[in-house]
Amino acid sequence: MSSKPKPMGPIIPISTAQALVSLVRNPLDAVPPSIFTEPMVFARTAGDVKVWIADPVLVHEALVKNADALGKGDQVRRALGPALGEGLLTADGSHWKWQRQSVASAFRPASLQELQPMMIAAAEHARDRLLQQSPGVVDIGHEMMRTTFDIIVQTMMSGGHGIDVGRVERSITDYLDPSGWTFALGVIGAPDWMPYPGRRRALAAVKFLRSSLARVIAERRRGGEERNDLISMLLAAKDPETERTMTDDEMVDNLMTFITAGHETTALGLAWTFDLLSRHPEIEQKVLKEIASVSSGRQIASDHIPMLTYTRQVFSEAMRLYPPASIITRTALRDFRLGEFLIPTGAVMFVPIYALHRHSLIWQDPEVFDPQRFSTEATKERHRFAYIPFGAGPRVCIGSGFALMEAVAVLAVILQTVSLTSVAEQPPKPLMKVTLRPKKSLMMKVRAR
Ligand code: HEM
Structure with a gap:
């Protein structure tokens, strides 16, 4: 492809008012409908052209080959x-790089292996909590948030040092609730201080979360018992260029990042999976059969997890339909070529994972829940970047292996003894609040199997 790249176009105009209303209500509605059938779309809102890509080859070209051109x-x-x-999720350039290197070893397969018993124990607590409420009705989203939160604080922060779990969960929701407003105000270039509904509550939530973590760090700096967890890694981290260590604020940035990115996403993936399984009894039966045969009817143990391949396929397929992180955003730091076009410095680019995972050029019957799409053979036949729930390139999710392992553990432990049935006749619509939440709580009837 040596010809001169073309300037961006043709451009779809989107009325600013329409875009703002969609962003505030549900940013998923601001995704141009044509990106579900076209590989690339240029759309103009409030004067600026935004580039939307939902094509595996272009995703590879942008997020992998031109990663250094994107912030x-x-x-x-x-x-x-x-x-x-x-912190690690939000930083760019060398500040991002040394943070990523500092924590990378915690996510290598050998380290993750050691965390499996803690994941299973947290899943057993969740199962017991559910059984205590049986027969009854539970909010499975809420139950999964508690479960994955327990897992992240047990595995990464040696138990969390008495953090108030309920208040943390409410604070994260309070913070994310008005996120549509922050997107909308960004589109019109409003200053950061501009008030919007829910802002005061969101800022109070952040203050609570950050101060709770600052206390944990202060306690760890004072010393005491030797521990080997994410906090110890952050305390020991040293920038190879400047040799400096992390300030308390930088430590809080990263703990906040791992606590939020590390539990909300997996919890949502799990909640959607339980809902889908309840609506597809023949698929649920296959999962139950696999769990029974792998565990021989005994309690789930670490060595069962890698053998639960169909259960993993089910979770992957749920994340195709409901990718917990459904849109990736980047800004061009320099001009670069994407396909036949020249993307200019400053251009904003979106990779709508939600649309890529339901794209008519990639998936047959994209709306149908079919875990067979993730069999080894079917996966081999597809472009590697047709399915990217964890992103792609150097900024790919550092916790993908962690998330898959914990999701399979939670599904297996719970499904083995607990039956969950969705109360609502139709699945709820997904609502984007940074992550992809159900518009209405996923209420499920619970009973012992
Ligand atoms: C099903 C669960 C999860 C999903 C769907 C998910 C999705 C993602 C995606 C799409 C990105 C890339 C964002 C971008 O390119 O802009 C990302 C980054 C990240 N994720 Fe996850 N994630 C999950 C679980 C986790 C877990 C369990 C952890 C930690 C224990 C974690 C920590 C992070 C961090 C720190 C980053 C930033 C990495 C970097 O920029 O170097 N995530 N995640």
Whole structure:
């Protein structure tokens, strides 16, 4: 492809008012409908052209080959900066790199292996909590948030040092609730201080979350028992260029990042999976059969997890339909070529994972829940970047292996003895609040099997 790249176009005009209303109500509605059938779409809102890509080859070209031409940009800074500062998810350039290197070893397969018993124990607590409420009705989203939160604080923060779990969960929701407003105000270039509904509550939530973590760090700096967890890694981290260590604020940025990115996403993936299984009894039966044969009817143990391949396929397929992180955003730091077009410095690019995973050029019957799409053979036949729930390139999710392992453990432990049935006749619509939440709580009838 040596010809001169073309300037962006043709461009779909989207009325600013329409875009703002969609962003505030549900940013998923601001995704141009044509990106579900076209590989690339240019859309103009409030004067600026945004590039939308939902094509595996272009995703590879942008997020992998041209990763150095892309920064997280103003959208991410506005939405997540107040909570996550410049931690691993939000930082760019060399500040991002040394943070990623500092924690990488915690996510290598051998380290993850050691965490499996803790994941199973947390899943057993969740199962017991559910059984205590049987027969009854539970909010499975809420139950899964508690479960994955327990897992993240047990595995990464040696138990969490008495953090108030309920208040943390409410605070994260309070913070994410008005996120549509931060996107909308970003589109019209409003200043950061501009008031919007829910802002005061969101800022109070951040204050509570950050101060709770600052206390944990102060306690760890004072010393005491030797521990080997994420906090010890952050305390020991040293920038190879400047040799400096992390300030308390930078430590809080990263703990906030791991606590939020590390539990909300997996919890949502699990909640959607339980809902889908309840609506597809023949698939649920296959999962139950696999769990029974792998465990021989005994309690789930670490060595069962890698053998539960169909259960993993089910979770993957649920994340195709409901990717917990459904849109990736980047800003061009320099001009670069994407396909036949020239993307200019400053252009904002979106990778709508939600649309890529339901794209008519990639998936047959995209709306149908079919875990067979993730069999080894079917996966081999597809482009690697047709399915990217964890992103792609150097900024790919550091916790993908962690998430898959915990999701399979939670599904297996719970499904083995607990039956869950969705109360609502139709599945709820997904609502994007940075992550992809159900519009109405996923209420499920619970009973012992
Ligand atoms: C099903 C669960 C999860 C999903 C769907 C998910 C999805 C993602 C995606 C799409 C990104 C890339 C964002 C971008 O390119 O802008 C990301 C990054 C990240 N995720 Fe996850 N994630 C999950 C679980 C986890 C877990 C369990 C952890 C930690 C224990 C974690 C920590 C992070 C961090 C720290 C980053 C930033 C990495 C970097 O920029 O270097 N995530 N995640």
